[in-house]
Amino acid sequence: MNLINKKVTHERFGTGSIVKQNDTVVEIHFASENKKFVYPDVFGQHLKLHDKNAANSLEKILHEQEMELKEEEMQKEEEKARQRKNQELRADHEKLMKNHKLHPESQMVYRCDTEEQSSPFSDWTVSSGEIKSGNNKGKPNKPSRLHQNSAVLLTTVDPGIPEKDRRILGVYMVKDNFIGKLCEDGNIPAHSHYRLKLTDEESKxxxxxxxxxNEKSPQKTTWNTGKYRYFDNSWMAQILRDIVSLKSDTEEQELAQQFLDHFSKMNQIVEQELKEPNGALLRA
Incomplete structure (x- = not known):
């Protein structure tokens, strides 16, 4: 914007005329001397243009500059907030896990048969089943890896559908203070708040x-036997992240985000650093 020869009034030096201008400095000739000012900042408070059209154009430039500065400040504050959150996450994690060694695969995926697809969502609990052989045959399996940082993923395959199409029905965090090693009855109850059920459309x-x-057979989608298996903490975080994106209802999406935030905190996972899924379906 060319302001050479434009008349101005300064609150201290009076009336003058612009004689030089570049991207950062404007020079003005007043009655007795020339003065240099920072451009365009000086026009915000101390200097007024006489030309109304030029003044309006300059006001737009100043407004855009102000918006850019506010955006930069907002980004800086957001970055500081993220750093504080990560520091708090690590500090909280140290307290929460002081007496518990975090296992990298302390999540459970549970196989729901056709007839039991709805029962976990009415009772919000699943059973780890019984020991099939040996001296402890008939006794409940102890889900030894599960702790307060663990979630249970509920899955199913519809009749006549291949195993590769196993779909996720829902997920819940285990109940507060649950410790799998101390579980005597094999029942794994849900947390009172962190529990999610998918609609049929979402599940698909x-x-x-x-x-x-399965790292030993990375391209195979085979369940074999058993009602459950353990899996990686970061995979569960990926699933929760995708559920957040999947939810269209604002209230459900907020609950899913709260779930993800809590899970990430408990497992010392930084959501922004999560990798993209790379399961067997993507390796076939």
Missing amino acids: QMPFWKYYV
Whole structure:
């Protein structure tokens, strides 16, 4: 914007005329001397243009500059907040896990048969089943890896559908103070707040094998036997992140985000550093 020869009035030096201008400095000739000022900042408070059209154009430039500065400040504050949150997360984690060694695969995926697809959502609990052989045959399995940082993923395969199409039905955090090693009855109750159920349409968009992989057979989608298996903490975080994106209802999405935030805190996971899923379906 060319302001050379434009008349101005300064609150201290009076009336003058602009004689030089570049991207950062403007020079003005007053009655007895020339003065240099920072451009365009000086026009914000101390200097007024006589030309109304030029003044209006300059006001737009100043407004845009102010918006850019506010955006920069906001980004800086957001970055500081993220750093504080990460520091708090690590500090809280140290307190929460002081007497518990965090296992990298302390999440459970549970196989719901066709007839039991709804029962986990009415009781909000699943059973780890019984020991099949040996001296302890008939006694409940102890879900020894599960702790307060653990979640249970509920999955199913519909009759006549191949295992690769196993889908996610829902997920819940285990109950506060739950310790799998001390579980005598094999029942794994849900947390009172952190529990999510997917609709049929949402479930169809959440294939289990997109996230899970058996490293010994990375391209196979085979369950074999057993009602449950343990898996990686970060995979569960990926699933929760995708559920947040999947939810269209504002209230449900907020609950899913709260779940993810709590889970990430308990497992010392930084959400922004999560990798993309790389399960068996994506390796086939």
